Amino acid sequence: MSAKNMHIDRYERNWMIFSAIMLVLFATAVSVAAFGMGIQVPAPEQRVDPNTVATDPNSPWSNPGLREVSPGVYDAYILAHAIPNWEFLPKEITVPVGSRVSFYVTSSDVQHGFNIQNTNANFMVLPGQVSKLTITFKNPGTYNYICTEYCGVGHGVMYGAVVVTP
Amino acid sequence: MKQYQLSTGEKKFIGSHLLVAILALAVGSLFGPLQAFEHAGWDFYPYLKPFIKSYYQGLTVHGVLNALVWTTFFIMGFLTFNVTFALKRPLKNPTLNKVGFWLMVVGVVAAAIPILANEATVLFTFYPPLKANWAFYVGLTLVVVGSWVEGWGLFMTFAAWRKENPNVRSPFVAFASVLTALLWQICTLGVAVEILTMLLPWSLGLIEGVDPQLARTYFWFTGHPLVYFWLLPAYISWYAMLPKQAGNGKMFSDSLARLSFWIFLVLSTPLGFHHQYVDPGVPPVWKFIHSMLTFGVFFPSMMTAFTVVASLEHAGRKQGGKGALAWIGKLNWSDPSVAAQLLAGILFFFGGIGGLTNASYNVNLVLHNTAFIPGHFHLTVATAVTLSFMGISYWLLPYLTGRKLWNPKWAVAQAWTWFIGMIIFSNAMHIVGLQGAPRRVPLGLAPYVPAEWNSRLFQVGVGGAILFISGALYLTVMLKTALNKEKVTEEVEVPMAEAMQDPALTPDWLDRWAPWIYGSLALIVLVYGPVLFDMIKNIALTSPGFRVW
Numbered sequence: 001m002s003a004k005n006m007h008i009d010r011y012e013r014n015w016m017i018f019s020a021i022m023l024v025l026f027a028t029a030v031s032v033a034a035f036g037m038g039i040q041v042p043a044p045e046q047r048v049d050p051n052t053v054a055t056d057p058n059s060p061w062s063n064p065g066l067r068e069v070s071p072g073v074y075d076a077y078i079l080a081h082a083i084p085n086w087e088f089l090p091k092e093i094t095v096p097v098g099s100r101v102s103f104y105v106t107s108s109d110v111q112h113g114f115n116i117q118n119t120n121a122n123f124m125v126l127p128g129q130v131s132k133l134t135i136t137f138k139n140p141g142t143y144n145y146i147c148t149e150y151c152g153v154g155h156g157v158m159y160g161a162v163v164v165t166p
Numbered sequence: 167m168k169q170y171q172l173s174t175g176e177k178k179f180i181g182s183h184l185l186v187a188i189l190a191l192a193v194g195s196l197f198g199p200l201q202a203f204e205h206a207g208w209d210f211y212p213y214l215k216p217f218i219k220s221y222y223q224g225l226t227v228h229g230v231l232n233a234l235v236w237t238t239f240f241i242m243g244f245l246t247f248n249v250t251f252a253l254k255r256p257l258k259n260p261t262l263n264k265v266g267f268w269l270m271v272v273g274v275v276a277a278a279i280p281i282l283a284n285e286a287t288v289l290f291t292f293y294p295p296l297k298a299n300w301a302f303y304v305g306l307t308l309v310v311v312g313s314w315v316e317g318w319g320l321f322m323t324f325a326a327w328r329k330e331n332p333n334v335r336s337p338f339v340a341f342a343s344v345l346t347a348l349l350w351q352i353c354t355l356g357v358a359v360e361i362l363t364m365l366l367p368w369s370l371g372l373i374e375g376v377d378p379q380l381a382r383t384y385f386w387f388t389g390h391p392l393v394y395f396w397l398l399p400a401y402i403s404w405y406a407m408l409p410k411q412a413g414n415g416k417m418f419s420d421s422l423a424r425l426s427f428w429i430f431l432v433l434s435t436p437l438g439f440h441h442q443y444v445d446p447g448v449p450p451v452w453k454f455i456h457s458m459l460t461f462g463v464f465f466p467s468m469m470t471a472f473t474v475v476a477s478l479e480h481a482g483r484k485q486g487g488k489g490a491l492a493w494i495g496k497l498n499w500s501d502p503s504v505a506a507q508l509l510a511g512i513l514f515f516f517g518g519i520g521g522l523t524n525a526s527y528n529v530n531l532v533l534h535n536t537a538f539i540p541g542h543f544h545l546t547v548a549t550a551v552t553l554s555f556m557g558i559s560y561w562l563l564p565y566l567t568g569r570k571l572w573n574p575k576w577a578v579a580q581a582w583t584w585f586i587g588m589i590i591f592s593n594a595m596h597i598v599g600l601q602g603a604p605r606r607v608p609l610g611l612a613p614y615v616p617a618e619w620n621s622r623l624f625q626v627g628v629g630g631a632i633l634f635i636s637g638a639l640y641l642t643v644m645l646k647t648a649l650n651k652e653k654v655t656e657e658v659e660v661p662m663a664e665a666m667q668d669p670a671l672t673p674d675w676l677d678r679w680a681p682w683i684y685g686s687l688a689l690i691v692l693v694y695g696p697v698l699f700d701m702i703k704n705i706a707l708t709s710p711g712f713r714v715w
Contacts, residue, residue, distance in 0.1 A: 006421045006673050012472055019468035023461045030457065030527045039528040041443045043450050049708055082714045110712050111293050111378055113535050117602040120531045123444035126378045127295060127709045131446040144614050148535035148604040150289050152296070152714025153220050156607040159614045 042123045042131050045104070050127035054079055054108040061106055064089045072098060078105045078160075080112040080125045080147065086154030088114075088145060094163040095137060101162070102134040113148030116162060124149060140166040169660055170254040172247075179264065181566040183243025184559065186271060187236050188644055191552075194231025195637040197224040202591060202630020204610045205623045211608075219284045221608040222715055226281055229290030233547060235274055238309060240555050241399050242270070242316050245343040247562070248402065249320050251660060252340035253327040263319035269312030277305025287715040289606065291385065292365070294376045297711025300369035303361050310354050317347035335669045336677055338420055339406050339662065345427050346398040349391060352686060353435045356387025368711065375707040379447035383701060386438035387694065394434040396547050398427070400554035404474045404511060410663035411504050411561075412497040415481025418473045420665035421672040426466035426473075428676065432686045433463040436693040443530040452697050457527040459693065464522055471518075474511065477663065502577030506557030509585040510550050513592075517545030520596065535606075538599025541592045549588050553581065556640055563647050565658035572646035576639055583636035591629025598622040 008016075033039045053061050060067075060077040067075045079089045095101060105114050105125045112125040116135065123131045137143070147158035172180075197218075200210055204221060211221050218224050250257060257263055279301055280286040286298035292306075324344045328336070364376045364384075405423050409415035417423065439456035442448050479493055487493025498504045520542035524533055533539065564571045571577065598619050599605070609615055609623055675681070 006425075006676075007419070007667055007671065008422065009419065009476075012419065012422065012469075012476070015472045016465075016469060019465055023464055026522070026526065027458055027461050030529065031454075034454065034528050039531070041450055041453055041528060041531065042446050044447050047447075047704075047706065049706075051708060051710070082712065110295050110714060113604070115535070115602065115604060120528075122531050122534050124382075124442075124446065124534075126382075126446060128377065128706055129379055129446040131444075146602070146604050146614060148606075149293070150222065150296075150606045152712070153222060154714070155222075156609070156612045 039120065042133055044129075045132040046130040047128055048106055048130060050106070050108055053106055054081070060104070061108075066090075066093045066095070066101075072096070072100060074099055074101045076101050076103045078103060078114070078145075080105060080107045080114065080151075080158075082109050082112070082151045082154065082158075086147070086151065086158040088147070088158065088160040091160045092163060093160075094165060097137060097140045097164050097166055099164070100134060100136045102132060104130055104132050106130045110151045111149050112151050112158070114145055115148045116143050116145045118143060121145075122148070137162065137164040140164045169657070170251055171657070172250060173256065175260075176250060176256065177566045179260070179267070180243045180247045181563075182267065183239045183246070184563065184566070186274070187239035187243065187555075188559075188641070190231040190235035190239065190274070191637075192641050194228050194236060195634075197228035198232070198637075199630040199634035200224055201228065201608075202626050202633070204608050206627025206630075207610045207623070208627060209608070209610055217282075220287065220715060222289070223281070223284050223287045225606065226287050226289050230277065230281060232552075233290050234309070237396050237547065237551065237555075238313055239270065240559075241346070241395065242267070242313055244399050244555075244558065244562070245320060245347055246316070248339045248343040249323055252337040252343075252662075253323065255323065255327055255330075257319055258322040258326040259319055262322070263316050266312045266315030266317075266319060269315060270309050271312075273305045273308025273310075273312055275305070276301050276308060280305075284715070291389075293385070294365060294368070294378055294381050295709040295712050296715075297369060297713060300366065303366045303369055307358070307361050307366065310358060314351055314354070317351050320344055320347050335672055338417070338423060338665065338669065339402060341424065341677070342398065342402045342405075342427050345431055346395060346402070348683070349398070349431050349434060350395045352431075352690070353388050353391030353395070356384045356389075356438070360384035360388075364707075373707060375709045376711075377701075377705050377707055378709050379445065380701045380705060382442060382445060383438070383448070383698065386441040387435065388438075389441055390438045391434040393546065394430050396551045398430060400507075400510070400551050401427075401470055401474075403554060403558050404507060405470070405477070406663050407558075407661040408474070408504065408507050408663075409477035409481050410661040411501060412478055412508070413481030413485040413487075415477050415479075415484060415663060417663045417665045418476035418480065420667060420669040421676055422469055423473055423665075424672060424676040426469040428682050429466040430463065431682055432689060433459055433466075435686070436689045437463060437525075438694075439697075440525040440527075440530075443527060444534045447701070448697060452693070454527060455693055457525060460525040461522075464518070467518060471515075478508075480666070500574075500578065501560075502571070502574050502581055503557045503560040505578050506560065506581035506584075507554050509581055510553035510557065513545050513553075513585065513588060514550035516592075517542060517550055520545065533599065535604060536599035537595045537603040537605050537609075540605050541595030541599055544588060544592050544595070549584065549592075553584050553588075556584070557581065559644065561658060561661065563644065564654055565660060567648060568653050568657070569647055569650040570652045570654050572643055572650050577643045580636050580639035580643060583632055583639065587629050587632030587636055589629075590625055591633060594622040594625035594629065598626070 482493030487496035
């Protein structure tokens with residue numbers, strides 16, 4: 001063997017092959033879930049001015065809440081704010097079971113997070129940006145949405161709920 | 167053969183890094199258990215009101231001191247030791263390194279004042295538009311710039327050694343240490359641009375607003391490779407020192423160790439979007455590309471796992487160990503430095519799996535910003551890194567001071583209590599996170615906590631209590647060692663494992679810097695360039711600052 005060739009032990013070579021195969025398998029699983037099953041992460045939706053988004057009458061977040069687009073299909077405009085009292089507006093929305101709800105969430109002050117418990121809806125909420133994800137509620141119950149990013153001393157009490165009626 | 171001698175001045179200089187690091191750990195670690203206790207329903211924060219105004223001020227102290235100050239100071243000290251000792255030459259320009267160190271110290275003080283005054287309760291991620299006092303941003307800048315200056319001192323030393331020793335294979339420990347300092351210089355560009363172009367002028371009132379999405383993108387440009395800046399010094403010890411300490415073993419492969427470090431240099435920066443999978447302003451195609459590169463950077467960690475375990479097995483068999491696994495028992499477990507690092511390595515196995523899970527693109531939807539995340543990084547930075555650094559300090563402090571390690575049995579107990587406490591704490595955090603519990607929340611007071619989380623939150627508190635004991639043991643051993651009247655008879659032997667194969671046989675391309683550096687920069691431009699170009703072109707400095715704590 002020439003001195004300039006790299007020496008790789010047989011076991012180590014096998015381990016590296018095993019590692020590579022394992023990582024390729026993981027990457028494949030993630031890709032299938034993303035592109036085959038459509039489990040996707042948020043994409044750029046819309047930019048807004050955080051200083052006027054809650055007050056401008058043309059902004060849907062000046063009147064946050066649920067809009068029925070067609071039977072069983074809803075858009076939910078949700079405003080997150082730390083000022084004055086750390087809350088999501090509206091604090092609660094009610095939809096019948098089987099509803100497909102697209103959440104459009106933005107913030108009028110600092111960064112927040114939005115996690116609807118026991119669903120795949122979990123994303124950052126940034127001032128100036130609109131976060132969107134669509135969820136179908138297949139089971140009745142109360143699904144809390146919890147703020148998941150530190151937004152000041154009231155962060156721990158900031159939450160709301162989707163009530164899914166039978 | 168007598169080992170290379172560092173001068174007293176050099177030992178003092180490295181020791182000063184350790185002093186600041188351990189002081190930071192001492193203060194920062196006080197608050198870790200307080201957070202864990204709060205989760206279990208034992209809230210001590212009301213009693214601290216005169217000094218610490220909120221859970222979040224405590225959390226800021228904990229994150230900044232433990233994740234940023236303890237690590238950075240320990241690492242810069244350890245890298246300085248590695249470079250001078252392994253190259254067997256003094257620093258090329260010691261004044262430069264001293265300037266760097268003092269810049270870092272001034273930076274820590276500048277950042278500590280507003281944090282303690284509750285003027286910078288922004289946690290260690292300081293996401294705008296939470297707006298801290300300007301001194302906080304100045305302090306962070308000085309810490310980063312100081313670490314750069316120290317890095318330049320190391321590069322100059324390495325270059326001088328290379329000039330004196332052309333055509334010789336660089337010693338692995340020096341090579342890997344310089345590479346770690348270089349990785350840090352490249353990746354901290356993100357946070358430097360964030361602070362200098364947005365946060366600092368904004369906090370001084372020079373600009374009206376910031377762009378939070380762009381700020382996050384700059385932050386995570388630095389935020390992920392920061393993890394490797396923490397981890398690589400522990401890897402250096404695991405690769406090249408631990409096998410020697412554990413039973414006179416040798417490093418299994420010099421060339422593959424170098425190859426894995428090169429892959430870390432090239433791949434650890436261009437994957438920051440795996441922290442931003444659920445950010446609204448980053449296109450999914452780039453998130454996906456970064457997720458694939460994240461799978462790539464896992465590869466050198468797998469190589470590390472093999473080489474380190476094979477080197478330890480060599481040590482175990484040399485001590486008469488037999489069987490497939492029984493050799494593990496023959497390792498030098500009674501040496502606290504060995505016990506700490508072996509236990510750190512065991513938990514890192516689980517930390518690695520959790521990290522890969524977080525980084526798996528859409529799987530992140532179930533985990534993002536849940537308690538799973540702090541559960542994960544307490545296995546990585548708070549155990550693989552921190553417990554290894556503690557292990558290193560068990561020989562490094564006696565080496566630097568000439569004083570005997572005080573009560574090694576207590577030190578062994580420290581390693582085991584950290585291991586056990588962290589298993590209980592971290593396991594509970596992972597599970598309660600999967601159940602939906604958010605991170606960064608005083609869960610003891612949160613109104614939405616369902617009953618099913620309670621048993622796990624109790625375990626978080628129990629883990630925190632054991633870790634508190636372990637932290638107290640560590641500080642006691644360090645303090646008692648620093649003041650120990652009993653001196654070591656001879657200079658402490660620095661553990662340096664030889665490679666099994668003569669490093670001279672390692673191919674030249676693994677000892678050349680330029681192609682790897684160019685490759686690293688090119689990849690960064692390729693996978694960050696288009697997104698950053700777009701974000702900067704469409705920058706909206708619309709967010710004014712908020713002080714909501």
